[in-house]
Amino acid sequence: MTQPTVPQPAICDYEGSTYRTDFWEGKGREYEDAVERTILRRFLPRHGKRYVDFGAGFGRLIDLAAGFEEIVVMDYSRTMLQEAQARLGRAERFIYVAADLYKLPFAANSFDAALLCRVIHHLADAPAALRQIRHSLAGGSTFVLEFANKLNLKAILRYALRRQAWSPYSREPVEFVRLNFDFHPAYIREALIAAGFRPHRRVASSWLRLALFKKVLPLRAMVALDRLLQPLGAWLPYAPQIFVENRVSGAPTPLVERDQLFRCPITGAPLRREGDLLVSTEGNPRWAIRDGIYDLKEPLT
Numbered sequence: 443m444t445q446p447t448v449p450q451p452a453i454c455d456y457e458g459s460t461y462r463t464d465f466w467e468g469k470g471r472e473y474e475d476a477v478e479r480t481i482l483r484r485f486l487p488r489h490g491k492r493y494v495d496f497g498a499g500f501g502r503l504i505d506l507a508a509g510f511e512e513i514v515v516m517d518y519s520r521t522m523l524q525e526a527q528a529r530l531g532r533a534e535r536f537i538y539v540a541a542d543l544y545k546l547p548f549a550a551n552s553f554d555a556a557l558l559c560r561v562i563h564h565l566a567d568a569p570a571a572l573r574q575i576r577h578s579l580a581g582g583s584t585f586v587l588e589f590a591n592k593l594n595l596k597a598i599l600r601y602a603l604r605r606q607a608w609s610p611y612s613r614e615p616v617e618f619v620r621l622n623f624d625f626h627p628a629y630i631r632e633a634l635i636a637a638g639f640r641p642h643r644r645v646a647s648s649w650l651r652l653a654l655f656k657k658v659l660p661l662r663a664m665v666a667l668d669r670l671l672q673p674l675g676a677w678l679p680y681a682p683q684i685f686v687e688n689r690v691s692g693a694p695t696p697l698v699e700r701d702q703l704f705r706c707p708i709t710g711a712p713l714r715r716e717g718d719l720l721v722s723t724e725g726n727p728r729w730a731i732r733d734g735i736y737d738l739k740e741p742l743t
């Protein structure tokens with residue numbers, strides 16, 4: 443089965459990026475990290491067979507999947523995956539995959555739980571990536587999505603004071619910096635439903651993301667206060683960050699076995715392993731497995 447050719451959207455490439463040390467370590471973002479974890483602990487299943495973190499970066503949130511038998515750490519950037527591998531190790535249960543969210547290399551029914559956190563804001567064609575993700579998930583599985591919300595209090599205020607040209611109320615995504623998008627909650631909801639997800643719980647978070655609060659309030663108090671405000675996300679989603687817990691429509695389906703996990707990102711045909719290669723069962727594409735990372739970004743020539 444050949445996949446239709448569609449123009450490839452530009453990719454926010456983290457190859458060689460120092461994201462971990464530039465953005466997280468020692469950068470005063472303990473509040474953001476802690477809040478995300480409290481939400482994900484509530485939204486993600488505790489146990490399961492195969493979990494995937496799409497756009498996992500250096501694997502910051504992988505510990506949340508500890509109860510799963512197999513954990514796929516997927517990202518476009520090979521260097522991010524190398525960092526993840528250095529942190530998490532090479533145990534059999536970790537499967538490191540370099541791939542593109544617009545051309546996912548996973549068979550249908552590959553996963554029973556998935557996360558996309560701090561990634562969709564880099565996607566110029568978010569609906570296309572959501573469709574790819576949906577294809578890889580089994581019926582009845584859980585998909586947790588985090589997105590940056592354009593309908594936040596700061597943007598509403600700035601728009602009202604004419605300090606910002608774009609409207610937080612309009613549904614289309616706003617690209618505030620190249621390949622950095624904020625989304626309207628209604629746009630994301632529609633895209634999720636169109637892709638075959640059933641949005642279930644929604645919370646708004648990071649209400650206190652201000653230097654002043656971080657200065658005067660202890661971390662625990664900020665996290666507790668944020669937790670109290672999060673349910674507002676169901677009806678008044680005016681915080682900068684939103685999390686949606688989704689179910690995949692359809693009856694629960696058994697997952698594919700590990701040796702059937704991969705499909706060719708070009709043709710969609712199953713891939714079979716030959717030594718350190720994955721070989722398409724249709725046509726010629728071949729893909730490398732290097733130092734424990736399945737490299738499904740570009741085929742070998």
Ligand SMILES: C[S@@+](CC[C@H](N)C(=O)[O-])C[C@H]1O[C@@H](n2cnc3c(N)ncnc32)[C@H](O)[C@@H]1O
Pocket residue numbers: 453454455456457461496497498499500501502503516517518519522541542543544558559560561564
């Ligand atoms: C801001 S980081 C977030 C990393 C991680 N999810 C976290 O929360 O710490 C964004 C990640 O998305 C990845 N990414 C961006 N576009 C992608 C694409 N088209 N396919 C796969 N990964 C992508 C980047 O390589 C980067 O590691």
